[in-house]
Amino acid sequence: MTHDAGAIGAAELRAARNQSLWLFWAVAIFSLIVNVLMLTGPLYMLNVYDRVLGSRSVATLVALSVLVVFLYAMMGLLDMVRGRVMNRIAARFQARLDQRVFSAALRASSGPKARAEAATAQRDLESIQRLIASPALMASFDLPFAPLFFLGIFIFHPILGFLGLAGAAVLIVMALANQLMTRKQLEEANATSFRSEQLGTQIRQDSDMVQALGMRGAAFGRWNEARSRSLTASIDATDTGGGFSAVIKAFRLLLQSAMLGLGAYLVLQGEMTPGAMIAGSILLGRALAPIEMIVNQWPSFQRAREGWHRLTVLLGEVRPEEPRTTLPRPRARISCEQVTVLPPGESQAALRMVSFVVEPGQAVGVIGPSGAGKSTLARAVTGLWRPAAGKIRLDGASLDQYDPDVLGSYVGYLPQQVTLFDGTIKENIARMSRSPDDAEVVRAAKAAAAHEMILKLPDGYDTPVSSKGGRLSGGQIQRIGLARALYGDPVFLVLDEPNSNLDNAGSTALNQAIRDAKEAGKCVLIMAHRPAAIAECDLILMIEGGGRRAFGPKDEVLREMVQNHREIAASGGKGGGVS
Ligand SMILES: Nc1ncnc2c1ncn2[C@@H]1O[C@H](COP(=O)(O)OP(=O)(O)OP(=O)(O)O)[C@@H](O)[C@H]1O
Numbered sequence: 343m344t345h346d347a348g349a350i351g352a353a354e355l356r357a358a359r360n361q362s363l364w365l366f367w368a369v370a371i372f373s374l375i376v377n378v379l380m381l382t383g384p385l386y387m388l389n390v391y392d393r394v395l396g397s398r399s400v401a402t403l404v405a406l407s408v409l410v411v412f413l414y415a416m417m418g419l420l421d422m423v424r425g426r427v428m429n430r431i432a433a434r435f436q437a438r439l440d441q442r443v444f445s446a447a448l449r450a451s452s453g454p455k456a457r458a459e460a461a462t463a464q465r466d467l468e469s470i471q472r473l474i475a476s477p478a479l480m481a482s483f484d485l486p487f488a489p490l491f492f493l494g495i496f497i498f499h500p501i502l503g504f505l506g507l508a509g510a511a512v513l514i515v516m517a518l519a520n521q522l523m524t525r526k527q528l529e530e531a532n533a534t535s536f537r538s539e540q541l542g543t544q545i546r547q548d549s550d551m552v553q554a555l556g557m558r559g560a561a562f563g564r565w566n567e568a569r570s571r572s573l574t575a576s577i578d579a580t581d582t583g584g585g586f587s588a589v590i591k592a593f594r595l596l597l598q599s600a601m602l603g604l605g606a607y608l609v610l611q612g613e614m615t616p617g618a619m620i621a622g623s624i625l626l627g628r629a630l631a632p633i634e635m636i637v638n639q640w641p642s643f644q645r646a647r648e649g650w651h652r653l654t655v656l657l658g659e660v661r662p663e664e665p666r667t668t669l670p671r672p673r674a675r676i677s678c679e680q681v682t683v684l685p686p687g688e689s690q691a692a693l694r695m696v697s698f699v700v701e702p703g704q705a706v707g708v709i710g711p712s713g714a715g716k717s718t719l720a721r722a723v724t725g726l727w728r729p730a731a732g733k734i735r736l737d738g739a740s741l742d743q744y745d746p747d748v749l750g751s752y753v754g755y756l757p758q759q760v761t762l763f764d765g766t767i768k769e770n771i772a773r774m775s776r777s778p779d780d781a782e783v784v785r786a787a788k789a790a791a792a793h794e795m796i797l798k799l800p801d802g803y804d805t806p807v808s809s810k811g812g813r814l815s816g817g818q819i820q821r822i823g824l825a826r827a828l829y830g831d832p833v834f835l836v837l838d839e840p841n842s843n844l845d846n847a848g849s850t851a852l853n854q855a856i857r858d859a860k861e862a863g864k865c866v867l868i869m870a871h872r873p874a875a876i877a878e879c880d881l882i883l884m885i886e887g888g889g890r891r892a893f894g895p896k897d898e899v900l901r902e903m904v905q906n907h908r909e910i911a912a913s914g915g916k917g918g919g920v921s
Pocket residue numbers: 685686688692710711712713714715716717718719758
């Protein structure tokens with residue numbers, strides 16, 4: 343992370359926090375009143391001991407008690423109000439950043455920067471929100487009023503005041519030691535717990551494969567190992583933190599008793615009244631309570647601090663998208679100019695200096711052996727992976743000149759591995775739109791030859807599916823993926839291995855869909871291994887090892903390939919790796 347990016351991310355987080363600045367001030371003022379009202383107890387004690395018992399006046403006792411009930415009621419009310427205000431500050435903070443963090447995490451996961459931070463982004467935001475809403479942060483609002491209580495003790499007797507201050511200093515040193523000693527342990531506990539959770543989720547998601555391949559024992563063993571590491575780290579952290587909490591609690595109780603003892607001595611010396619002795623001990627308890635609370639809740643502070651740091655990196659590296667000038671709907675002309683693409687986080691290019699042009703109404707078959715860079719090209723042309731060098735243009739404008747969501751609506755992308763969202767088939771075809779266009783959903787399904795198949799399902803278009811397809815077969819998922827790609831009249835289609843799961847009828851329907859798209863003036867890129875998928879292609883782009891080997895009319899390129907094969911065979915060499 344560059345220093346500038348970090349500063350920008352931190353400024354964004356601070357701005358979200360500072361939008362509630364006036365509410366923080368309101369909480370500070372409520373805290374001032376609540377802390378002043380906390381003097382009620384000690385003052386009541388002082389008066390009961392020194393006045394009521396001395397004068398034996400029931401009337402004074404009743405009057406004082408009525409006053410105390412009123413003051414405690416006020417204190418309770420204000421305490422409740424400040425708690426509710428803090429809850430709302432926390433909710434505002436999260437609401438303001440939720441979408442921004444979500445979208446930054448989404449973009450970071452397919453980009454080279456801040457990928458690690460993206461994994462926990464939403465959790466990190468929540469950990470800050472939880473801290474703001476917790477009694478722990480409220481305790482930090484009470485902390486500045488500790489001097490008020492110490493002043494009260496000093497007024498009772500300076501020696502008591504010095505004892506209280508010395509005790510508080512010891513407690514603060516212990517709190518700092520707690521912070522220092524648990525920091526690394528808590529970091530380790532948080533990280534290992536996240537890793538074991540992730541592994542558990544992955545194993546559950548791939549449960550079919552885990553069970554079919556007899557991986558249950560091995561998977562469970564690995565998960566158990568991760569879980570044990572997380573448990574050990576968490577025990578270490580809670581042991582240390584819990585130890586400090588216990589010592590601090592015992593020390594605070596001891597200190598209060600010491601105050602009482604010293605107070606009693608001063609009373610015996612005639613330097614103080616018994617009421618002041620009791621009140622002094624209570625005041626000390628009030629002054630030290632926030633320190634104890636902060637130490638006990640230190641893991642929440644630590645989680646929020648780590649989260650804040652990671653979000654600083656994420657938001658600094660993944661800046662909000664600048665609004666773009668709206669361009670007219672483009673023609674289906676795609677040109678790649680010397681495009682080089684690095685997969686996210688990699689330093690080696692998966693595609694090198696590739697150039698070609700596809701005109702409206704043309705379909706180009708992208709062929710090449712496994713790992714040649716076909717899917718990489720698909721991701722680059724759809725705008726998912728930005729080229730490290732060169733330009734990809736749609737109707738003359740480079741892809742980054744389009745708003746990503748608008749560009750997405752121009753793209754009909756069928757990825758190599760189709761995943762669906764939890765929802766109905768209709769919602770999936772309609773790209774999870776909140777207001778799906780039924781007629782368009784059916785049109786897209788018909789174009790993908792999925793209509794009849796969908797009607798045969800128990801609830802037709804309203805059949806619920808899961809991310810892995812649920813009741814759907816591989817071929818059915820692929821057809822729904824194709825219908826999704828065709829939904830909303832995209833400008834161009836990018837179909838990555840579109841017929842890998844299709845039967846003959848499916849392949850025929852796919853070819854019809856490609857013909858229709860060409861007739862409608864769209865252009866189509868088909869990444870393919872199987873010859874049937876390139877039947878409708880006018881052009882062939884052959885890539886190997888990330889570089890362009892050949893590009894031109896289909897027959898010419900195929901003839902050239904056959905020629906090469908013959909020559910290689912004749913010279914006794916081995917055939918090329920083209921599928
Ligand atoms: N997400 C990724 N992270 C890192 N490297 C990747 C990623 N995706 C692909 N690569 C690398 O990029 C190169 C090209 O992969 P790509 O998936 O584009 O090949 P392909 O031609 O589509 O292969 P196949 O026909 O097997 O699908 C490979 O060396 C691969 O290891």
